[in-house]
Amino acid sequence: MPVLAVNKRANFDYDIQEIYEAGLVLLGYEVKSIKTGHVSLKGSYVTFKKSRGKNLPEAYLTNAHIPLYKFAGDWPGYEPLRARKLLLKKKEIRYLMGKKDEQGLTLIPIKIYTKHSFIKLEFGVGKGRKKYDKREVIKKRELDREVRTLTKGQLRITN
Numbered sequence: 001m002p003v004l005a006v007n008k009r010a011n012f013d014y015d016i017q018e019i020y021e022a023g024l025v026l027l028g029y030e031v032k033s034i035k036t037g038h039v040s041l042k043g044s045y046v047t048f049k050k051s052r053g054k055n056l057p058e059a060y061l062t063n064a065h066i067p068l069y070k071f072a073g074d075w076p077g078y079e080p081l082r083a084r085k086l087l088l089k090k091k092e093i094r095y096l097m098g099k100k101d102e103q104g105l106t107l108i109p110i111k112i113y114t115k116h117s118f119i120k121l122e123f124g125v126g127k128g129r130k131k132y133d134k135r136e137v138i139k140k141r142e143l144d145r146e147v148r149t150l151t152k153g154q155l156r157i158t159n
Contacts, residue, residue: 004034004119005112007041012134014108014126020096022121023087024061024112029072030084034119039112040065046086046107046123048097059086059093061109061121086121099125 010016026034033039044064048057060083067080088096099105109123129137 001113001115003111003113004037005039005041007044007109007111009042010108010110010124010126012137014106014128016124016126018125019110020092020123022059022123024119024121025085025087026119029069030066031119033066033069034112035114038067041109041112044109046109047083048100056090056093057097059088059096060084061086064109096125104128
């Protein structure tokens, strides 16, 4: 399960509560571009759009940048930031729509990876962090790092 792209800001800017996996509907040259590592999840998010003739909206990955595969030739009208459909079950879509309607919750892409021969998106339901929350996370991470280095040093001395 090689990871092709990671949204580094997701865990820092949001408090992730639940994680989901979804397939992506892509064009052939987009798949090749992603598998070569040319994809960016920075600033992307998951939205719901109503489709014609269907009662239930569909989930889309919005604002993810997938450039044109360099050996694909010239594709006029190609949009690297177009919305790409996510493959989710109806039950999951209903649940996620309810979560998104709650105040302050957002659907944030975390990473894109391959599972067997398919490209999957891992996204989470998260609540945005305030600036002071981010500072607390940094302090806690540095404190944990110090504790680990101190305990490693003690373990070496005693052995």
